[in-house]
Amino acid sequence: MNEFSVKLDSETRRATPWLILTTFLWGGSFVFNKIGFREIPPVTFLFLRFLLAAVMMALVCLPRLKKINRDIVRRGAMVGIALTAANLSFVIGVSGTSATRAGFLNNLFVLVVPLLCYLIWRDKVDRLTFAGLCLAVSGIIALAAGGGFSRGDIFSTICALFIALHIISVSKVLRSNDDVYLITLFQFITVTILGGLLVLILPQPEFHMGPVSAGALFYCALFPTVICFTVQNTFQRFTTPTRASLIYTLDPVWSMLGGFALLGERLGVWEALGCVLIFSSVVMPLTVKLVAERRALRLYLNQERQTEEAEASGS
Template identity: 25%
Template sequence: MLLLALMWGVSIPITKLGLLSLPPLTLTALRFAIAVPLMFAFVLGRQRLPLRALPRLAALGLLGIGIGQVAQTFGVAGTSASVGTIISATIPIFVVMFAAARLRQPVSGLQMLGLAAAFAGIALVASGRGEAGTPSQTSLGGAALVLLSAVTIAFYYVWSVELTERYGMAPVAAWSTFFGFVALIPWAAWEIRQVPIEATAAGIGSAAYLGVVVTVAGLFLWIHLLRTVPARIAAGIQYLQPVVGVATASAMFGDALGLFFVLGVVLVLGGLALTVTTPRRREAPAAP
């Protein structure tokens, strides 16, 4: 769990590093060009999908990568790494919302309170961009794109639950990633023609880390955790990721943590804790 929190927690700062030399669409396309062959190495020859499943997986890939990951990359380009990390930490909160709407899972009063607290925290983190001592290089547009990414990726997770129950998580992840990558290719090709690109070691290394460690190794380690420990325990990494991300951003880019940012982090993490909490049912007393 600690290893996965470290792997995923530094993803936003690493994305920020890659964007210093590669434009957003190119960085995202390169990330998934590395990830797709590795993902299929675990799937081909082991599990087959019926043809009727492919249109849904194509739509899933367009949603999760074509919108979710692209919005995240553009959003990180318009925010500090610390702000992007905290806003991305709201993904589990939106998962609870969409699960309630699509999977008919109930939402308690505490979870609603957590949702409200998280939104208040996002507002504080984003509005603190102009305060002395708070994270710089953050625009409302960038924060909005990261938030759009969080919403989209959360819906991707909830929608994929239905497909993974039928076809397995690895095939769904591999094929949806493939279709999302294919949709990115023409846009990335257009960007390469329009924007001068300097392929530095930092840019290529960032794409490789995001593709190999975050996308592939992180996914299969997450699957292993879900099979090894209870889901409520595995979900504990959601609390560690923002801490790792903010600490890494501060070390790499010198992000200053102002009062609004600190208060926003407290509200977001508190809202996350309330939202992912599952109320325990009262058990009947044991028979004597």
């Protein structure tokens, strides 16, 4: 194994546990959002979460604030609009369905990304992704058969669309030399401003924030927001997009376990089948692509080794 492959494997091993940690923290956000919603209205929770996250991120960015310019603000705001749509549909969805169902439906974003790229830029959708989409539709039908498809389920599915749009906007709007910390800060500020406007425009019931809901709010602001964004931006570049996407499919597993342990959620037979189909729709194509990537890498390394041996024998 040459120096290139050793470096690649070591970087991947370094990144993998950190990316798994992000899935654990994000999966927990489904549970803690539902706990927070017991006392705080969902839209108000969204506003307070990102207000707190923006303050935390501003403290992290103190040494970088002098680098702020109009371009950073503009592009951070553009991506922040997509992030607002994703999180607004997220809180509405989670408030109207179980953490387990919301987790699996949100995870459909992995399939929505290539579908949107096809619709907008005519990028080719391979057979594996198409098969995954068919499995996902079957899973949604099974979920509906197991207790209907509620307003929360609809918004959780819509959330997958907006998560995909946010991912695409990040790849299209941001540049490789951007300061990701400042961009992230202005994403959070944009969500805070838009969330605050929604709180003012939409009628919000009065609420009382007790210690439990305050703790849930702090968790959601710090761990799946500030920490997850920072860790993903830091470590995702050390692995392949396919491997990262496969790791992120753990999100609904953690939300399911958290809903089972902390919220007492249980799945019926049809619901369980639907979740399995949706999970398979994401994991199946990604696993096959990961195997193909590793095979291509081995082929490249074998060809390189044979070339080196031929050059050595010729000399």
